[in-house]
Amino acid sequence: MRSKLFVPGGRPELFAKALAGPADALSFDLEDSVPADAKARARDDVAAFVASPAMRRAAKLAIVRVNAPGSAWFEDDLRAVMVPGLALLNVPKLESADAVRAVVAAVERIESSGGHEAPAGLLVNVETPRGLEQAAAMAAAHPRVAGLQLGLADLFEPHGIDRGDAAAVHAAMFAVKMAAAVAGVFAVDAAFAAIDDADGYRAEARMSRRLGFIGKSCIHPRQVALANEVFAPSPEEVAYARRVVAAATEAARAGHGAFSLEGRMIDLPFVKRAEALLASLG
Known part of the structure; x- marks a missing residue:
C-alpha cells in the first residue's frame, strides 16, 4: 500500500475516477469530509460502491474511514459498510486499547446479527497526544488491528506544533513505527495538506519510508504518483x-x-x- 487516496464519501461522482487511478488503496471518508446532513447518504453510497463488482475486481484495497466511536453516526456506519469487499475499517480518535476492543465488540455485535461480512482488519488512527502515548497498546489490543495510521494535522495543529519542523515530524513518525513494530503490524503515513507542494510531500514520504512505513496517505490524485514513486523499491x-x-x-x-x-x-x-x-x- 504505497499510496492511500482519501475519497470524500459525499462525492460519489469521484468514486469510479479514483478506482481507475493508480492509487494502491482507496480510503472512502465518512468523517471529516462529510457534513452532518449528508452522512446518511454518503454512508449508503460508499457501502454500495465498496460492494460493487467493479471495486471487488480491482487490485486495490478498499478502506472506509467511519465516524468516531461515540458519535451519532458510528454504529450506523458500521452496519452499512461491513460489506463484501471491505479490506480495512479505519477508525479515528481512538486513545486506548480498551477503545480498540470496544470497536471490535461493536463489530462483533453487528456480525452476530447476521447479514454482514466482517472487515479484514482495523486501521487505527494515531492522531492525539494520548493516542500517541497509547499507540503500542492499541496496536496490540486485538488481532483485528492490521495497522496504525499517523494523523499529523490532528496531532500537531491544535497544540501549535510546526509541521515544518522536520525533527517534530520525525519524532512522531518514529514513535508510531515503533508502536506498530511492537505488535507486528504496519504503519502508514499521514496526509499532507499542501496539495501544490510536491517537494514537501516527497520529503515527508522519504522520511517515513526510511522509518519503515509502508506508504503515505494522499488527499489529491496528483499526490498518488509521488507516493508510488517514493515507496517503490529501486x-x-x-x-x-x-x-x-x-x-x-x-x-x-x-x-x-x-x-x-x-x-x-x-x-x-x-x-x-x-x-x-x-x-x-x-
Whole structure:
C-alpha cells in the first residue's frame, strides 16, 4: 500500500475516477469530509460502491474511514459498510486499547446479527497526544488491528506544533513505527495538506519510508504518483536484496549465521529486511 487516496464519501461522482487511478488503496471518508446532513447518504453510497463488482475486481484495497466511536453516526456506519469487499475499517480518535476492543465488540455485535461480512482488519488512527502515548497498546489490543495510521494535522495543529519542523515530524513518525513494530503490524503515513507542494510531500514520504512505513496517505490524485514513486523499491535495492538472500542461503549451507557481503557484515535482521522487500514485490 504505497499510496492511500482519501475519497470524500459525499462525492460519489469521484468514486469510479479514483478506482481507475493508480492509487494502491482507496480510503472512502465518512468523517471529516462529510457534513452532518449528508452522512446518511454518503454512508449508503460508499457501502454500495465498496460492494460493487467493479471495486471487488480491482487490485486495490478498499478502506472506509467511519465516524468516531461515540458519535451519532458510528454504529450506523458500521452496519452499512461491513460489506463484501471491505479490506480495512479505519477508525479515528481512538486513545486506548480498551477503545480498540470496544470497536471490535461493536463489530462483533453487528456480525452476530447476521447479514454482514466482517472487515479484514482495523486501521487505527494515531492522531492525539494520548493516542500517541497509547499507540503500542492499541496496536496490540486485538488481532483485528492490521495497522496504525499517523494523523499529523490532528496531532500537531491544535497544540501549535510546526509541521515544518522536520525533527517534530520525525519524532512522531518514529514513535508510531515503533508502536506498530511492537505488535507486528504496519504503519502508514499521514496526509499532507499542501496539495501544490510536491517537494514537501516527497520529503515527508522519504522520511517515513526510511522509518519503515509502508506508504503515505494522499488527499489529491496528483499526490498518488509521488507516493508510488517514493515507496517503490529501486532496481538497485531489489538487486541488493536478492544478493543478500542468495548469500544467506549459501552461508546457511556452510553452517554460518553471519557473513560478509560487499564489505558489510550481514546477519539475521538484514536478511529479514531483504526477504520482506522481495516479498513486497508480489
